[in-house]
Amino acid sequence: MNAIDIDGLTYQYQDGTRAIENISLEIPIGSKVALLGPNGAGKSTFLHHLNGLKLPQExxxxxxxxxxxxxxxxxxxQKxxxxxxxxxxxxxxxxxxxDVEFGPRNLGMSEEEIEDVCRAALGSVGMLEFKKKAPFHLSYGQKKRVAIAGILAMKPDIVVLDEPMSYLDPQGRDEVAALLQGLNFMGKTxxxxTHDVDFAASWADTIILMKAGKILATxxxxxxxxxxxxxxxxLHLPVIARLFRMLDTKKMPRTEQEAARMLYEMIHYNKTF
Known part of the structure; x- marks a missing residue:
């Protein structure tokens, strides 16, 4: 069984705009998937179909x-x-x-279970010590982590995030990236x-490229x-790949680790790529 199976998904807005057209996908359980494409590609509309905010028209x-x-x-x-x-x-x-208790309470969990899942959720995103704080006193990155905790408290199998890196400073981006990696280690799909090709290239195991409501490549x-x-x-190439393109190599690395290995072999073994 896959985490997500989509067949021929199409969605059209009332003004006639086709936001999604004939999308078919299979996403295995435990995947780390990055969806990329220009603004207006239909990414958010697609994501909203995954938890029922929007229902398939076709x-x-x-x-x-x-x-x-x-x-x-x-x-x-709940999934x-x-x-x-x-x-x-x-x-x-x-x-x-x-805020974090809101979802579990609506799911009908007992008070004891609510306390347990909320403590665990806030702990997993590093926000337990802020539990009595008002959200408007938090930084943007901290509020993002609280939003993620509110979802985790409902114990979903699949976590879907719309542009989780947007408007974050470098430290906030690193914290969210580490959190997402940790969630995947916990077994979450x-x-x-994202528009961040550098993050997607180093983090995801599956890439989906979208444009004009259609999937270009998976x-x-x-x-x-x-x-x-x-x-x-x-889109544009990851920064590391752009550097190696300037070095006129045929192969372009996508991560710092790949780049370091290639440079080592070029320097010590005169190897070409």
Missing amino acids: GSVNIMGIPLSKKSTKEIR VGLVFQDPDDQVFSGTVID ILLS GGPELLVDEEWIRKAN
Whole structure:
């Protein structure tokens, strides 16, 4: 069983704009998936179908073997947690702990279970000591972590994030990247949209390129050093790959580790790539 199975998904807005057109995908359990493409590619609309914020007009969406429909929306949302791009759209309670407790309470958990899952969720994102703080006293990156904690407290199998790196400073980006890696180690399937090709190239095991509501290509992170696909998706190569292109190498690394190995072999063994 896959975490996500999508067949022929199409969605059109009332003004006739086709935000998504005939998308078909299989995402295995435990995957780390990065969805990339220009603004207006349909990424957010696609993500909103994964936990029932939007329902398929054509085609089908299956989450952990459960077909998405109006009747199954509540069950799907227990399987898929969606973290919005702007945490201010998601973190709205008077204190951090009240916000994180909101989801589990609506799921009907007991008070004892709510206390346990919320403590664990805040601990996993490094925000337990802030549980009595008002969200508006937090930094943008801290609010993002609280939003993620609120989703984790509902114990989803799949975590979906819309632009989790947007508007974060470098330290905040590193913290979120480490958090996402940790969630995957815990067995969560992670799917996110991003414009950050450097992060996607080093973190994801699956890359999906979208443009104009359609999937251009799906594959491994090597897609992000393929100049033809990068050009079609209106993206740019990772910084390291651009450096090696200037060195006139045929092969371009996508991570710092790959670059270091290639440079070592070029210097010590006169190896060409």
